[in-house]
Amino acid sequence: MERSFSDELKYQWNHGGMHIKLIGVNLIVFLVIGLAIVFGRLSTTGPVNPIIPFLHDVFTLQGSPKGFITHPWGLVTSIFAHFELLHFFFNMLFLYFISRFFLMYFSNQRMLYTYILGGIFGGIFQILAYSIFPALRGTEVFVVGASGSVMAIFMAAAFHRPMAEVFLFGVVRLKMIYLAAFFILLDLLRMGSTDNVAHFAHLGGIAFGILSIQKINSKNNIVNWTQRTVENIKKSFKGEPKMKVKKGGKKSSYNTRSDEDFNRHKKATQEQVDAILDKISKSGYDSLTKKEKQILFDQSNKNG
Numbered sequence: 001m002e003r004s005f006s007d008e009l010k011y012q013w014n015h016g017g018m019h020i021k022l023i024g025v026n027l028i029v030f031l032v033i034g035l036a037i038v039f040g041r042l043s044t045t046g047p048v049n050p051i052i053p054f055l056h057d058v059f060t061l062q063g064s065p066k067g068f069i070t071h072p073w074g075l076v077t078s079i080f081a082h083f084e085l086l087h088f089f090f091n092m093l094f095l096y097f098i099s100r101f102f103l104m105y106f107s108n109q110r111m112l113y114t115y116i117l118g119g120i121f122g123g124i125f126q127i128l129a130y131s132i133f134p135a136l137r138g139t140e141v142f143v144v145g146a147s148g149s150v151m152a153i154f155m156a157a158a159f160h161r162p163m164a165e166v167f168l169f170g171v172v173r174l175k176m177i178y179l180a181a182f183f184i185l186l187d188l189l190r191m192g193s194t195d196n197v198a199h200f201a202h203l204g205g206i207a208f209g210i211l212s213i214q215k216i217n218s219k220n221n222i223v224n225w226t227q228r229t230v231e232n233i234k235k236s237f238k239g240e241p242k243m244k245v246k247k248g249g250k251k252s253s254y255n256t257r258s259d260e261d262f263n264r265h266k267k268a269t270q271e272q273v274d275a276i277l278d279k280i281s282k283s284g285y286d287s288l289t290k291k292e293k294q295i296l297f298d299q300s301n302k303n304g
Contacts, residue, residue, distance in 0.1 A: 018108035020100030022115055023092050026146060029080045030088045032036055037083075055083075056142060061123045063130045063141025063198075063294060078144045079119030079245050091146045098150065101166065101176075102157040109154060113223045114212055118152020118205040125204025135192055143198045148205030155209025160216070 003011060012020050033055055040051025059081035061074035068075070082088035102111055126143050130136045162177035184206055187199045212223050219225065276292050 011290070017099065017103055018111040019095060019103070022099075022112070022146075023095060026080050026082065026088065026092060029059070030082050033081060033083060037251035055289075059083075059144060061126070061143040063126050063133055063136070065127055067141075068127050069229070074143075075120055075123045076116070078123065079116070079146055079246055081151050082146070083144060087145055091150055095146065095150045098154045098157060099159075101164070102153050105157065105160055105280060109227065110223055113227055114152050114156055114209065115146075115149040117226060118208040118211070119146065119149035121152070121208035122148020122198070122201035122204035125207070126198050126200045129200040133192070141198075143201050145198075146221050148201040151183070151202050152209035152212065154183070155206050156212045159210050160213045205291065 013024060018147075036051050036055060040049040044050055047131060049129065057071060059074070059077050061078040062068055062071050082091065099115035102114075106114075123143055124145065125148075126141070130141060158176040162175065162180075164176050165173050166176060166179065167175050168179070184203075187202045187206070191199045191203075195198075212221070215221050216224075219228065272295060275294060276288065279287060279292070
């Protein structure tokens with residue numbers, strides 16, 4: 001039995017992965033902005049749409065430090081907002097295809113954090129660039145769009161598996177690292193141009209994507225640390241005990257073993273971790289059992 005359109009939307013939202021939810025949120029915001037612009041256009045006879053300044057205040061990141069201080073929420077709202085159809089379409093198309101690659105190795109939850117933090121990093125890069133480079137000072141800069149967030153997801157996947165191959169346009173076989181290098185070089189060479197693109201925001205997303213996969217199993221990894229902090233904040237509001245990383249404590253029984261036993265145990269543990277990481281690379285983090293996730297978490301604490 002075929003699902004109706006509304007049932008299909010519900011099914012994709014519930015089972016389609018984090019990239020479907022992110023695209024859905026971006027689509028809703030795009031429609032809200034578009035309808036507001038149409039309403040503003042119809043509500044006046046003058047040449048200036050009265051709703052545009054309000055939409056800029058709510059949904060864009062103002063690139064100057066002063067603009068950021070007066071409109072700090074733009075650091076988050078801007079990464080879900082698009083004012084032009086082609087801008088929205090190409091960002092969501094890129095997000096859709098790269099997310100399928102990302103989710104081969106990482107969880108839906110990690111995608112969400114990478115998207116949000118990558119976009120925030122991109123915004124911070126743009127604000128810093130405004131403060132540092134004289135050519136940008138005094139100009140009116142509005143940053144909007146998911147490009148920095150999408151770049152973060154792309155770079156995380158590309159630098160995690162740089163030798164993995166993709167078929168560009170379904171025809172050209174290309175290693176991920178070469179495709180990543182092309183995008184990095186493109187943004188570097190176009191900095192300071194008048195193409196109306198926030199290249200520094202792209203570079204911020206790129207930087208975060210690369211940073212996000214450093215010491216990926218460690219508690220000090222930027223995504224792991226942020227996720228743990230957010231979970232602890234949630235627990236504090238609910239009155240639940242926080243997640244804690246214990247240091248020291250009871251002596252390990254390994255100390256009483258011979259060197260041979262210790263090395264044998266260490267080798268077996270490493271083989272177990274390698275098998276879990278291999279499973280993640282094939283099926284994603286969400287495919288792990290509760291026991292496998294605990295093993296990986298315990299080892300990351302030891303190595304962190």
